[in-house]
Amino acid sequence: MREGARGTAREGARETTAEEAGRRSAALVIEEALGFLYPAALRAAAAVGVADQLADGARTPEELAAATGTDAPSLRRVLRLLATRGLFEEDGRGRFRLTEAGDALRSDAPVPVGPAVLMLTDRTMWRPAGELTRCLEDGGSAFGHIFGMPFFEHFARDEETAAVFHEGMAAMSEAENRPIADNCPFPGAATVVDVGGGHGGLLLAALRGRPGLHGVLHDRAHVLAGHRLDTEETKGRWSLHEGDFFTSVPPGDVLLLKRILHDWDDEQCVGILRNCRRALAPGGRVLVVDAVLPPGNAPHQGKTLDVMMMASLVGRERTESDFARLFDAAGLRLSRVIPTPTVLSIVEGVAGTEPSEKSAGEPGGAG
Incomplete structure (x- = not known):
């Protein structure tokens, strides 16, 4: 074969390879774009409670439809899609069953997650x-443009959404x-304040098995009404404190903030942390319990939640250096980051130099 012919063949092969790679890329990107339909199907299944109807074994779509x-x-079409990810499974007779992976969708599961899905x-x-x-385009949340007010203001006006x-x-x-709780460095005897602690699930886990701890659950009155602390094991070792962490927080030896700072911008976080100090x-x-974003391209749930924060709230998920800057501006020093078996870490802060009023609102740029 003459050299010119060889060159033309090589160019043709490269074009073919590039075209094949382009088709693979196009197929992958399209598949990714369709991915939003899976959580839509998951929501639909959770909303109608189909998992509860499968606790005793496989059933046909007709039986499930009658029950729900x-x-x-x-x-059937919704369950067929969910079966591709392993939460449900279709057998050869067209019946569906709930898998071990999807068991948490049952309302009576050991750790039910249906409300979280919703x-x-x-x-x-x-x-x-x-x-x-x-x-x-705007650099801010899209929530206000859609609902006419910020996220938490909307919740304050809509009891049904707030309950969800x-x-x-x-x-x-x-x-x-x-x-x-098992990884939090609690002293043997101390007062633990769960700041913005919701219904008190983390505080309850901390108090159990630690008779030297006393807990204070701090939140708004309507949230505290749903608390879970009144158990025999924790009797006499807890109290409720109504308040707003932007104004003040109750005194304590350990102040917990779980999934709180990621809701707010840097200046607001510094204000909360100053009140804690x-x-x-x-x-x-x-002890700030939040996702600590790892460097690099590895998947992490915090990177997904960060985009949700951007869309609906004013907060963000943060790196270790981001937390260090917030702590420093609030008069705290980041002493260590403690990993847990969950996607969250424990970012520990101790008292540092009291900041000036100017520094309190200037935590520095994002990392």
């Missing part, structure tokens, strides 16, 4: 996520609380 008041052909896919999260382009949020957060936290007993510590 749904349309059988539509329900919260994460609620319209307050779903609709702003569809408007991420607005975030890129608080019940969902409690369910989302249930699988995390015990392993996080003022309330901290001598030798005490602040």
Whole structure:
């Protein structure tokens, strides 16, 4: 073969290879774009309670539809999609069963997550996520443009949505609380204040098995009404404190803030942390329980939640250096980061140099 012919053949081969790679890329990107339909199907299944109807074994779509008041052909199509990810399984006779991986969808499961699914896919999260382009253009949340007010103001005016949020957060936290509490550096005898602690799931996990601890659950009155601390094991070792962590927090030896700072911007976080520093007993510590974003391209749930924060709230997930800057601006020193078996870490702060009023609002740029 003449050299010119060889060159033409090589160029043709390169073009073919590039074209094949392009087709693979196009197929992958399209598949990724269709991915939003999976959580939509998961929400639908959770909303109608189909998992509860499968506790005793496989059933046909017709049987499930009759039990849930749904349309059988539509329900089958939803379950067929969910079966591709392993939460349900279709057998050779067209019946569906709940798998071990999907068991947490049952309302009576050891750790039920149905309310968390409904919260994460609620319209307050779903609709702003569809408007991420607005975030890129404006640099702010899309929530206000859609609902006419900030996230938490909307919740204060809509009791039904607020209930979805608080019940969902409690369910989302249930699988995390015990392993996080087991890794928190609690003294043998101390007062632990759960700042913005919701229904008190983490504080309850901390008090159990630690008779020397006394707990204070701090939150708004309507949230405290749903607390879970009144158990025989914790009798006499807890109290409720109504308040706003932007104004003040109760004094204590250990101040817990679980999934709090990621809701707020840097200046607001510094204000919360300054109030914690003022309330901290001598030798005490602040324990911020949040995702600590790892460097690099590895998947991490915090990177996903960070985009949700951007769309619906004003906060963000942070790196270790981000937390260090916040702590420093609030008069705290980041002493260590303690990993847990969950996606969250414990960022420990101790009292540092009292900051000036100017530095309190200037934590530095994002890392």
